[in-house]
Amino acid sequence: MAANIKTLVCIGLAVVLTGVGKSAFIGKSHSGGKDNLVLQYVVNNSLREHPVLTKLRLRTLDDQWNRMMVAAEQAQFMANLIRLVNATKAIEIGMYTGYNALSMALAMPENGQVVACEIEDTYIEIAKPFFKEAGVENKIDVQHQIALKTLDELTAAGEAGTYDFVFIDADKSNYDRYYEKSLELIRKGGIIAIDNVLWSGKVMNPAPNDTTSQTLDALNRKIHKDQRVELSMLTVGDGLTIAIKR
Ligand SMILES: C[S@@+](CC[C@H](N)C(=O)[O-])C[C@H]1O[C@@H](n2cnc3c(N)ncnc32)[C@H](O)[C@@H]1O
Ligand SMILES: *[C@@H]1O[C@H](CO)[C@@H](O)[C@H](O)[C@H]1NC(C)=O
Numbered sequence: 001m002a003a004n005i006k007t008l009v010c011i012g013l014a015v016v017l018t019g020v021g022k023s024a025f026i027g028k029s030h031s032g033g034k035d036n037l038v039l040q041y042v043v044n045n046s047l048r049e050h051p052v053l054t055k056l057r058l059r060t061l062d063d064q065w066n067r068m069m070v071a072a073e074q075a076q077f078m079a080n081l082i083r084l085v086n087a088t089k090a091i092e093i094g095m096y097t098g099y100n101a102l103s104m105a106l107a108m109p110e111n112g113q114v115v116a117c118e119i120e121d122t123y124i125e126i127a128k129p130f131f132k133e134a135g136v137e138n139k140i141d142v143q144h145q146i147a148l149k150t151l152d153e154l155t156a157a158g159e160a161g162t163y164d165f166v167f168i169d170a171d172k173s174n175y176d177r178y179y180e181k182s183l184e185l186i187r188k189g190g191i192i193a194i195d196n197v198l199w200s201g202k203v204m205n206p207a208p209n210d211t212t213s214q215t216l217d218a219l220n221r222k223i224h225k226d227q228r229v230e231l232s233m234l235t236v237g238d239g240l241t242i243a244i245k246r
């Protein structure tokens with residue numbers, strides 16, 4: 001009897017801690033994962049945020065779409081991947097207010113270049129002064145047009161096989177195209193990081209009318225079988241797949 005109660009308490013606690021039913025993963029420290037104590041511990045004991053990144057994060061929290069911002073802990077992880085592969089050429093598909101673009105630029109050497117794709121001029125206007133303040137505006141090439149156009153232009157300019165890192169984080173309907181074009185642009189050993197691959201857990205049994213979750217689920221299944229890459233699917237943020245070109 002006592003053992004049964006203990007088991008029930010344990011299951012109950014596990015459900016509370018993991019949030020099963022809502023989302024079986026952690027979320028972002030500035031939005032969905034705010035109340036998660038384990039995530040708070042992780043942030044308290046590992047985040048090293050550049051002062052201008054802190055300023056930009058706080059500025060972005062004033063925007064109604066701030067949940068789109070990459071979590072600080074995830075940006076730091078990707079900056080470390082950039083350091084690991086000595087990246088000097090990166091692309092970000094979906095820059096928003098620039099938190100991750102700035103984080104990548106800060107992790108790169110003086111000759112590093114981030115091509116940052118963004119269609120909304122209001123977001124670009126927020127981002128640019130922070131790039132300048134951090135002294136890396138020369139490292140971030142903001143492309144103010146639809147991302148597919150920029151990717152095609154890079155390929156047409158003979159840049160295929162030259163990029164070290166691509167972060168895919170814009171319109172989900174084009175994710176498969178972004179993945180294919182990124183594979184073309186990346187070098188052997190280069191990394192493609194794909195955000196929101198868990199989509200708040202909705203990729204599991206997507207509703208018949210939920211085309212976004214269906215698209216993400218289909219891409220997840222495709223990459224799992226894709227022999228062109230090595231992969232890991234991480235439960236950081238809203239789910240992050242790391243694909244390394246073979
Ligand atoms: C999730 S947010 C990106 C967050 C960002 N990576 C960060 O560090 O916080 C997605 C962004 O992609 C932009 N976007 C959507 N569709 C796009 C497209 N077709 N081309 C370029 N940017 C696009 C949106 O305006 C939005 O700012
Ligand atoms: C994290 O740090 C904040 C601010 O110091 C503190 O209030 C909070 O209790 C800490 N949380 C954990 C889980 O360490």
Ligand SMILES: *[C@@H]1O[C@H](CO)[C@@H](O)[C@H](O)[C@H]1NC(C)=O
Pocket residue numbers: 084085086
């Ligand atoms: C990165 O650069 C450092 C210093 O130039 C070098 O020692 C290291 O082997 C390089 N690592 C990779 C993965 O290329």
Ligand SMILES: *[C@@H]1O[C@H](CO)[C@@H](O)[C@H](O)[C@H]1NC(C)=O
Pocket residue numbers: 207209210211
């Ligand atoms: C799908 O349909 C349900 C029920 O009509 C609705 O509540 C939900 O918002 C729809 N979802 C999407 C992604 O359109």
